[in-house]
Amino acid sequence: MVPAVEAAEALRGELSGRHGVSCDLSVEWCGCVLLRVYADLVVYCDGRVFRWWAGRLSQGGRPVWAFAHVREVPAAARRIARRRAWLRRTHPLAPALEKEDFDAALARPV
Numbered sequence: 001m002v003p004a005v006e007a008a009e010a011l012r013g014e015l016s017g018r019h020g021v022s023c024d025l026s027v028e029w030c031g032c033v034l035l036r037v038y039a040d041l042v043v044y045c046d047g048r049v050f051r052w053w054a055g056r057l058s059q060g061g062r063p064v065w066a067f068a069h070v071r072e073v074p075a076a077a078r079r080i081a082r083r084r085a086w087l088r089r090t091h092p093l094a095p096a097l098e099k100e101d102f103d104a105a106l107a108r109p110v
Contacts, residue, residue, distance in 0.1 A: 004047040007070040008033035011043065011050060014077035021081050038084045039093050043076075050076045055083065 015021040035043040068076035
């Protein structure tokens, strides 16, 4: 198992370097790391897998999750960047988020 912070940092670097996507990273009390990428796109990492909402619900009404193993950072980054691009085109808040420059807002220290 890879430490969650190490895996999340690798993913953040891949998203930023290869896809031009910035994100905010935080460590939660449970040891899980969150990468906030865009509205409705938060990536969870527990050191084994990356997990994010795929954008749809199952027939039972539960969220469907997308997964990628932490050893598959380039593939995970590519899939997450695609999801973000789709959200930027279709999310109801996208125009407001783009005006506010969501990426710059994420990069600002709190």
